[in-house]
Amino acid sequence: MFYGGCDVGSRTAKAVIINEDKIASSALLDTGSSPEVVAGNVMDTALSEAGICMEDLSRIVGTGYGRRRIPFAHAMESEISCHGLAAWWSNPSARAVIDIGGQDAKAIRLSPDGGVIRYMYNDKCASGTGRFLEIMAEALGLPLSALEETGDKAVKRCVLSSQCVIFAETEVISLLNAGRSIPDVVAGLHFALAGRVAALARGIGVEAPVVMTGGVAKNKGVFKALSETLGLELVSMSGVDPQLAGALGAVLKAREYANRC
């Protein structure tokens, strides 16, 4: 039996299809201006990769900020419960999730069976979200994907004093003007982002092991900085792209519903 999960986020839309307890296919597209259109496109991409059609999916669950605008979804789930479930499914020992998305960040504490105990959320301030790195990469003239590798070459990491994205942008320019190297600045940015997200996580008292989800989890520089800042063991999702966590959680919910009925 096939199930579908679709996560329409602020920057990207994701779809995951599972066949019983195995991932059959997945897809990721830029959100663009219409959630309805991208939801259809990303699900079609995943369906054709799995070699099946929409009717083969016994149940589809939608999540993400565009979840109300996924025409083919049978049910909706919050991103919080989806990220929690996906993290627990990939790492059953996980006691917490930190998700850094394109325009928000969440910290979630999990019960031993993957339920949500407590969570905290930031979508008010761009610093502490993926947008921070996007803007900084632009200011440095680097593609977002180059940040990890660049930060790796740091010799003496810069310490950024600004919390605000707007002020940090100016600070980055002054650091470069003062002769600091781009790698030192980038490593500093990874820690600046980690500091903001760590404050969120401390607010709910997360405990190890912590699974990191969301697109930013792919940047090992941020991953390490967050682990160091929190002083806790951070783990990657095993065998799954962390950016797909929301959609994976949604498809797991879809299977859960179907089994209940």
Next chain:
Amino acid sequence: MRFVAGCDVGSLTTKAVIMEDGRIRASAIIKSRPIPADSASAVIEDVLRAAALKLDKIAFTVGTGYGRDKMPFADKAVSEIQCHARAARWFVPGARTVIDIGGQDAKEILMDPDGSILQFVTNDKCAAGTGRFLEVMAKVLGVSLTELGAMSRRARAPVVLASTCTVWAQADVIQYIHSGKDPADIGAGIDSAMAKRVATLAGSVKPAPEICLTGGVAKNQGVAMVLERLLGMKVAPFRKADPQLAGAIGAALLAREAVSGSRQAGI
């Protein structure tokens, strides 16, 4: 020696005034340079030229602003809080509250009826509610800061910006532009968002009338109007000088007191 000077090195602009018997003889505003001492020297040169005076004619100079400790010619450095409080009493003799909106910060200062500082609160962590917010928004709208300030008056149905964060609000503004909203309505929405953010300072320090608005943003009528409504208090109009000079004026007034050894009534 009748002349005193005040110099305020800010994050975006550097200001200087020369005062004579509590009146402004000359003033200057320049864009701040990367090194605060350079900004201070340049602005003092400008203001001396405008006043047709030599530095040795200045009896006392007070420096303020974030570069206040790095002014080679200043006799004393004083905090911006003290300078703005002092200037507010010069602008508006009965002022009890100063709201100063600078290029990269905002402060609210509460004074007792005699002008002594009771409490103050500063925001320099978040660009929203500082001059920087308006600068970013003006750039998105493609207008100057002065033009942005005048837009509120022409607005008929001001838009509402859903986000506080400058980054997210920028996206809100772009969306309004694309949806064909009247730029004046967007401008008014920006002023309103700005004022709302500044008004949150009043949550920590309860303002008392009269309110004196200082800093470059005080020149924006739209922000002042919304702030009055949100605080439920009149914002006193400024007449005597450019409110952007407030820090430097306060510094010069304190320089005068340093020379005379006392505060003079009515000045």
